[in-house]
Amino acid sequence: MLLCFRSCILGLGCLSLFATGVMGEVDESTLPVKVVPAFPDLEWPEWLTGVDTGKPRDPRPIEITGAGDGSDRLFVATQYGTIHSFENNPHVTNMSLFLDIQERVMPFNPNTNEEGFLGLTFHPRFQENGEFFVYYTAAPTEEKPHLSRVSRFRTKANNPDEGDPDSEEVLLEIDEPYWNHNGGTVVFGPDGYLYIVVGDGGAFNDPHMNGQNLHTLLGKILRIDVDQKDKDLSYAIPKDNPFIGEPKFARGEIWAYGLRNPWRLSFDRETETGWAGDVGQNEWEEIDIIERGGNYGWNLREGMHSFGPGGVEPNENLIEPIWEYHHDVGKSITGGTVYRGKKIPALAGGYLYADYVSGQLWALWYDPEKKEVIANRSIRDKGAPVISCGEDDEGEVYFTGEREIFTFAPTE
Ligand SMILES: [Ca+2]
Ligand SMILES: [Ca+2]
Structure with a gap:
């Protein structure tokens, strides 16, 4: 979500290029699909939007998801630190408060808009165990001005429709050197493990080289087992993680590395492929297919290009994005998910994604055999x-x- 206007203001890289595919003909025609309000009558609570104080604010819904519990509810989390549930019905009008941990979350600041509550996911057996997982940057203390935290919560024993704020169990805390690039996705993979996206720490250029450093969790996608606990940990490290058993040079939690600030990771519910949109710095936004142990190049490469004084050409140790687009098109990718719904056949199998800044939305089709983007x-x-x-x-x-x-x- 980092906005990268600065490079363009400085004239460092606003070439008249368009999105470039890897090879072959790419269908770039417009889809016969339009954007429509999903729940036009749904109202945010006034205590959240501030209407009652005369100073309206946007609720900044940072996550929307089902719970996989057969209740056909949707859950929407705000960057302020609240989670709300509502009936998945286009005519719904009201939402219910599911959890409010605003006082534990970094207060939202529009000038440093990457902190706060960033991620929510439900345990694959939520219906049985009432567990859900969150990622937020914590309210600051003198000692820890910037801190990312991943926690488990449970629903209330006497009310499964409400999360219990007193049930928080911290799984992981990561010191953040800067306010930006905090990642924030928590999502269960098809293997039942929790994947956690952590940004490179922030500032510009990845000044501490966190992306390529396997000693730090910054600039990584992590994979942990929340159903087991290793000695001295609140979780277990799966035995088939790529760097397990190599404590001298790597953290066992790491699943993939060389990432800058993936803003959203998702798994295709049909093929089980992991897709990430990694936000670029100066010129290129990218889409990555996430593989076990993969090095995605940051800060040696940005998109499909050498980056900075230590930049390198493509090589067998680095995984290139499957797609990139230039900052003439958009400035901060919002990675989405592969469409496997029923309502819009024209989107079937397409990876839906957007740009935070320009508001553009696309669907992308990829041929994994040929390793080519088709459309x-x-x-x-x-x-x-x-x-x-x-x-x-x-x-x-x-x-x-x-x-x-x-x-x-x-549209027709
Ligand atoms: Ca940070
Ligand atoms: Ca990359």
Whole structure:
């Protein structure tokens, strides 16, 4: 979500290039699909939006997801640190408060807009165990001005429709050197393990080289087992993680590295492939297929290009993105998910993604055998900022703006 206007203001890299595919013909025609409000009558509580104080603020819905519990509810989390649930019905009007941990979360600051509550996911057996997992940057202390935290919560024993704020169990805390690049996705993979996306720490250029340093969790995708505990840990490290048993040079939690600030990781519910949108710095936004132990190049490469004084050409140790687009097109990728819903056949199998700054939305089709992008088709060429993307239990896809939740409909 880092906004990268500065490089363009400085004239460092605004070439007249368009998104480039790897090879072959790429269909870039516009899709017969439009963006529509998903729940036009749904109201945010006034205590959250501040209407009652006369100073309206956007709720910044940072995550939307089903719980996989058969209840057909949607859960929406705000960057302020609240989670709300509502009936998955286009005519729904009210949401219920599920959890409020605002006092534990870094207060939202529009000038440093990457901190706060950033991620929510439900345990694959949520219906039985009531467990859900969150990622937030913590309210500052003198000792820890910037801290990322991943925690487990449970629903209340006497009310499974409400999360219990007193149930927090901290799984992982990561010291953050700077306010930006905090990652924030928590998502269960098809293997039942929790994947955690951690940004490179922040500032510019990855000044501490965290992306390439396997001693730190910064600039990584982690994979942990939340159902077991290793000695001295609140979780277990799966035995088939790529760097387990190599404590001298790597943290066992690491699944993939060389990442800058992936803003959203998701797993295709059909093929089980992991997809990430990694936010670029000066010129290039990228889409990555995440593989076990993969090095995604940052800060040696940005997109499909050498980066900085230590930059390198493509080589067998680095995994290139499957797609990139230039900052003439957009400035901060919002990675989405592969569409496996039923309502919009035109989107079937396409990876839906957006740009936070330009508001453009696309669906991209990739041939994993040929390792080629086949199509990158636009749904909307500009609009309001797109913050996040999520699926309901049926695989229908929603995106969030700073206030609204939207979905898709055929144009004819
Ligand atoms: Ca940071
Ligand atoms: Ca990369």
